[in-house]
Amino acid sequence: MKNYLATKWKSLTAWSSGRWRQGRIGKAKVVLAWYGLAVVVMAPVALLMPDAELELRPAMTEPALLCHQQQSFDEIIGAKDVTNQALMEKFRHQPDMQRRIITSDTYMQRDAAAWRLEAMRKIVRGQCREVTHGDPVTADWIEWQASKDAARLKPKRMLVTYQGKTYWTYSGQWQKATGKTVAAENRAPFMVSRKAPDGNDRSAPPVVDESQAQATPNRHPVPPFARNESYAQVRIVLMRDGWQPVVSKEADQCMEGDSRCEGRPEMQTCSGSGLAMCRFRWQRDGQQLTICTAGEEQAMFHSICE
Numbered sequence: 001m002k003n004y005l006a007t008k009w010k011s012l013t014a015w016s017s018g019r020w021r022q023g024r025i026g027k028a029k030v031v032l033a034w035y036g037l038a039v040v041v042m043a044p045v046a047l048l049m050p051d052a053e054l055e056l057r058p059a060m061t062e063p064a065l066l067c068h069q070q071q072s073f074d075e076i077i078g079a080k081d082v083t084n085q086a087l088m089e090k091f092r093h094q095p096d097m098q099r100r101i102i103t104s105d106t107y108m109q110r111d112a113a114a115w116r117l118e119a120m121r122k123i124v125r126g127q128c129r130e131v132t133h134g135d136p137v138t139a140d141w142i143e144w145q146a147s148k149d150a151a152r153l154k155p156k157r158m159l160v161t162y163q164g165k166t167y168w169t170y171s172g173q174w175q176k177a178t179g180k181t182v183a184a185e186n187r188a189p190f191m192v193s194r195k196a197p198d199g200n201d202r203s204a205p206p207v208v209d210e211s212q213a214q215a216t217p218n219r220h221p222v223p224p225f226a227r228n229e230s231y232a233q234v235r236i237v238l239m240r241d242g243w244q245p246v247v248s249k250e251a252d253q254c255m256e257g258d259s260r261c262e263g264r265p266e267m268q269t270c271s272g273s274g275l276a277m278c279r280f281r282w283q284r285d286g287q288q289l290t291i292c293t294a295g296e297e298q299a300m301f302h303s304i305c306e
Helices: 002-020 024-048 070-077 082-090 095-102 105-124 141-148 231-240
Strands: 052-056 064-067 128-131 137-139 157-162 165-170 174-176 244-247 267-270 278-284 287-294 300-305
Touching: 002 024, 052 141, 064 070, 064 105, 070 105, 070 165, 082 095, 082 105, 105 128, 105 231, 137 141, 141 157, 231 278, 231 287, 231 300
Parallel strands: none
Antiparallel strands: 052 137, 052 174, 064 128, 064 165, 137 157, 157 165, 244 278, 267 278, 278 287, 287 300
16 A cells, blocks of 8 residues: 555656646646645545634624524624615715715714614524623534634634534634633623523513602613614613613503503503604613603604603
């Protein structure tokens, strides 16, 4: 066997030397031949390599998104904010104004909020899921090598395995597992609680009685909510960010079967006429927040109201 391999090796090197002297075409044939040989030799070796164990990069402040299909990522990236679209349409004949709008902080914040909300929709619908520091993820060795070497200017997606299922994710968010434990307070917080992956309220959140809420001037944050976003989604974001429902003794009584306010103790008023507005009150660290929704059958975010 050894003599056979030695003979083949001598034949290959002799053939390469001869072809190399035949100009560009000969050199190209030699390069292709050696490349093919390398692939043939390395393929069985790669198949024997164990899967690469990965962990979320320590610098990641947000959880990584794992999606069943790449299309979900395309839809998240393609999500648009309705206000931004309206501004672009309004100034469609004024490119200078459009340029100023696009480069403004508020424009980018609204677009980022639209991407975030679309990602949350995917999570709630079960199309994607979140993983954070400490969640074990594995990738095929060949897949990881190819992804690791990809240009960072074009984020590469790769297939990974998590809890026995295969997902797509962005390779730039991962690194080889180091075995170091990330403290709980330093782990990227989830956008949607794992206790309710379908977005339903399975347990009543802690509530604050109106008498306990501090009477301080309202200092409203700017939540990343889009007009006509489901209030169920708004609730998820508020509870995740530490807001607590405020229960008022003077609140309207929720009518039986009214899905807008059923199971939502923070409801203050709900109207069945006109825009069918409902008001929901929240509190956090002395701050008060009232969300107004519109819709007769389903509560949809309308505005932050006083």
